[in-house]
Amino acid sequence: MSTMAPDKLAKRKAQANGEDAASGKKHKTALGSSSTDPDLSTNPLRTPHPSYHDSEEHGIVLRKFYPSEMSNARARAYNSNELPRPIELLNSALATSAVAREKVKVGNAVVHWFKMDLRTRDNRALYMASEKAREAGVPLIGLYIISPQDFEAHLTAPVRVDFMLRTLEILRRDLAQLDIPLWVETVDNRSHVVNRVMDLMGEWGASHLFANIEYEVDELRREAKLVRLFAQKGLVIEVAHDACIVPPGLLKSGSGGQYAVYSPWFRSWVRYLHDHLELLELLDPPGRNPESARTTFAKLFDCDIPPAPENKKLGEEEAQRLEALWPAGEHEAMRRLTKFCEEDIGTYKENRNMPFISGTSNLSVHFASGTLSARTAVRAARDSNNTKKLDGGNPGIQTWISEVAWRDFYKHVLVHWPYVCMNKPFKPEYSNIEWSYNGEHFDAWKEGRTGFPIVDAAMRQLRSIGWMHNRCRMIVASFLSKDLLLDWRMGERYFMEHLIDGDFASNNGGWGFAASVGVDPQPYFRIFNPLLQSEKFDPDGEYIRKWVPELKGVKGKAIHDPYDRGAGNQAGKAGYPKHIVEHKGARERALAAYKSGVERDK
Numbered sequence: 001m002s003t004m005a006p007d008k009l010a011k012r013k014a015q016a017n018g019e020d021a022a023s024g025k026k027h028k029t030a031l032g033s034s035s036t037d038p039d040l041s042t043n044p045l046r047t048p049h050p051s052y053h054d055s056e057e058h059g060i061v062l063r064k065f066y067p068s069e070m071s072n073a074r075a076r077a078y079n080s081n082e083l084p085r086p087i088e089l090l091n092s093a094l095a096t097s098a099v100a101r102e103k104v105k106v107g108n109a110v111v112h113w114f115k116m117d118l119r120t121r122d123n124r125a126l127y128m129a130s131e132k133a134r135e136a137g138v139p140l141i142g143l144y145i146i147s148p149q150d151f152e153a154h155l156t157a158p159v160r161v162d163f164m165l166r167t168l169e170i171l172r173r174d175l176a177q178l179d180i181p182l183w184v185e186t187v188d189n190r191s192h193v194v195n196r197v198m199d200l201m202g203e204w205g206a207s208h209l210f211a212n213i214e215y216e217v218d219e220l221r222r223e224a225k226l227v228r229l230f231a232q233k234g235l236v237i238e239v240a241h242d243a244c245i246v247p248p249g250l251l252k253s254g255s256g257g258q259y260a261v262y263s264p265w266f267r268s269w270v271r272y273l274h275d276h277l278e279l280l281e282l283l284d285p286p287g288r289n290p291e292s293a294r295t296t297f298a299k300l301f302d303c304d305i306p307p308a309p310e311n312k313k314l315g316e317e318e319a320q321r322l323e324a325l326w327p328a329g330e331h332e333a334m335r336r337l338t339k340f341c342e343e344d345i346g347t348y349k350e351n352r353n354m355p356f357i358s359g360t361s362n363l364s365v366h367f368a369s370g371t372l373s374a375r376t377a378v379r380a381a382r383d384s385n386n387t388k389k390l391d392g393g394n395p396g397i398q399t400w401i402s403e404v405a406w407r408d409f410y411k412h413v414l415v416h417w418p419y420v421c422m423n424k425p426f427k428p429e430y431s432n433i434e435w436s437y438n439g440e441h442f443d444a445w446k447e448g449r450t451g452f453p454i455v456d457a458a459m460r461q462l463r464s465i466g467w468m469h470n471r472c473r474m475i476v477a478s479f480l481s482k483d484l485l486l487d488w489r490m491g492e493r494y495f496m497e498h499l500i501d502g503d504f505a506s507n508n509g510g511w512g513f514a515a516s517v518g519v520d521p522q523p524y525f526r527i528f529n530p531l532l533q534s535e536k537f538d539p540d541g542e543y544i545r546k547w548v549p550e551l552k553g554v555k556g557k558a559i560h561d562p563y564d565r566g567a568g569n570q571a572g573k574a575g576y577p578k579h580i581v582e583h584k585g586a587r588e589r590a591l592a593a594y595k596s597g598v599e600r601d602k
């Protein structure tokens with residue numbers, strides 16, 4: 001039986017039946033085609049989820065770019081292979097065009113399209129492009145397209161855009177030293193990117209384009225389209241698996257399917273790599289271009305890196321502060337990796353959960369922008385292990401490698417269950433939980449004013465430096481989805497909008513884990529107690545004092561809960577808020593809501 005309030009239930013039913021449905025406006029979808037309002041027919045694959053209005057009203061589904069939230073039946077249709085996964089579309093476009101692509105002759109240049117692979121070292125597609133150019137004796141050209149609409153649709157944080165633009169400047173300089181130009185261009189309308197890339201190929205007389213695969217849905221579909229269009233025009237695009245160490249789709253569980261649980265997946269990942277050591281081979285940066293490139297493509301060497309789009313610009317003070325905190329580019333990535341492997345990796349296992357210690361690598365920004373390949377990182381860690389294996393030996397090294405592997409794991413999940421990239425939880429039935437959309441609670445969470453010091457410290461760390469410690473990411477995500485019962489997708493969105501290391505798969509995976517709606521999640525009845533988490537992982541309150549200055553003077557254990565531990569006057573005078581919810585009651589509410597939401601789907 002449903003425990004949803006009768007008026008809300010009626011509203012949802014009415015929405016599903018088309019009563020009070022969205023206005024009749026046309027919207028652009030991810031593919032650039034025109035979509036009208038949700039199809040409220042009886043076809044379960046086309047009917048939106050009953051609560052689609054909630055996800056639109058609260059900025060979860062961006063109707064400017066995407067259709068309404070799909071039904072659970074549609075999500076499951078991917079699982080039963082009724083709907084093709086985007087990777088299958090790409091693979092099939094590549095297979096159909098394979099023969100034609102082989103016949104195409106190399107033109108006046110070979111082009112590498114940089115995306116989230118902003119480095120010259122160990123870059124698979126760049127290496128392939130460079131080899132192709134070398135064999136044909138023609139120049140290699142680097143291309144980067146800035147797509148402000150993609151930044152908007154993908155919620156890219158200004159701090160992340162800033163990091164990428166600073167990295168592009170470094171990449172441009174490094175490539176120029178090899179007489180390779182990097183052409184950076186802004187394409188305002190995302191649906192024009194494909195045509196613009198084709199036009200540029202025409203201008204440069206190039207017939208071969210190389211790119212590394214990005215596994216998000218928009219990108220896979222765009223690349224599938226590009227492969228088909230290129231084939232029609234006698235052009236070639238070659239794509240490479242580069243972002244993961246083991247490409248998605250290769251690891252199969254005992255039953256032949258995709259793993260949905262991390263531990264057996266990780267064992268299989270390690271086994272596979274030990275059997276296929278070539279996947280850990282590092283590739284050289286591109287070779288020098290023929291000198292003629294400087295004259296033939298002179299104009300391309302004059303390309304300036306454009307400023308960030310207006311809605312993604314940082315203020316001057318913030319930009320300077322963050323530049324000092326997060327130096328960009330692949331040289332910095334290598335410096336950090338080397339330092340971490342020399343100084344901190346050995347104690348990673350003990351220190352990684354303590355947010356007051358700088359015990360982790362701080363490399364996520366580099367993985368996310370592709371200034372460091374995961375292969376390079378894992379190789380460096382493995383080689384500093386006396387066993388020279390991915391498992392065994394130093395516990396710090398083993399643990400760190402297994403954390404980097406989570407990144408691969410979540411990308412594999414994204415490829416196999418693409419609806420996680422379309423605002424659906426991995427377990428579709430979790431779409432039926434009746435979330436709260438309490439704006440005051442959400443604002444307090446965002447601004448670090450919940451009255452739970454560990455949560456507030458973490459949220460302020462994020463706002464200040466664009467990064468948050470992993471333990472704290474779990475604490476605040478659990479707090480948002482369980483204690484506040486807010487729709488976890490609002491938190492997921494907020495993270496993407498603020499993280500310098502925002503990576504769709506890892507962020508979605510982390511939120512899915514903490515909100516118990518994802519692959520290999522915490523069971524929903526296991527709810528973090530923020531006070532216990534605080535006492536365990538920040539025992540002396542150092543992290544809290546650093547980020548919540550109102551509590552700087554609070555002594556001893558009162559730091560974790562000033563109002564209930566005798567420091568209320570002090571906290572109150574300093575302007576620190578009281579709890580916005582009471583944990584015990586909030587826990588009961590969450591348990592009931594999760595239970596009834598999940599049961600409603602049966």
Ligand SMILES: Cc1cc2nc3c(=O)[nH]c(=O)nc-3n(C[C@H](O)[C@H](O)[C@H](O)COP(=O)(O)OP(=O)(O)OC[C@H]3O[C@@H](n4cnc5c(N)ncnc54)[C@H](O)[C@@H]3O)c2cc1C
Nearest residue numbers: 360361362363364403404407470473502503506507510511
């Ligand atoms: C709610 C939530 C949201 C998250 N969002 C992101 C995100 O947008 N981008 C992102 O890179 N990571 C995300 N993570 C994972 C993790 O918090 C960060 O990767 C880590 O804090 C980065 O710091 P580090 O580089 O010092 O990590 P280290 O501890 O040094 O780990 C090394 C690398 O391993 C990978 N890694 C470690 N833990 C995880 C994990 N749980 N999941 C996936 N990869 C992992 C990262 O690439 C990281 O840089 C999220 C986790 C949670 C719980």
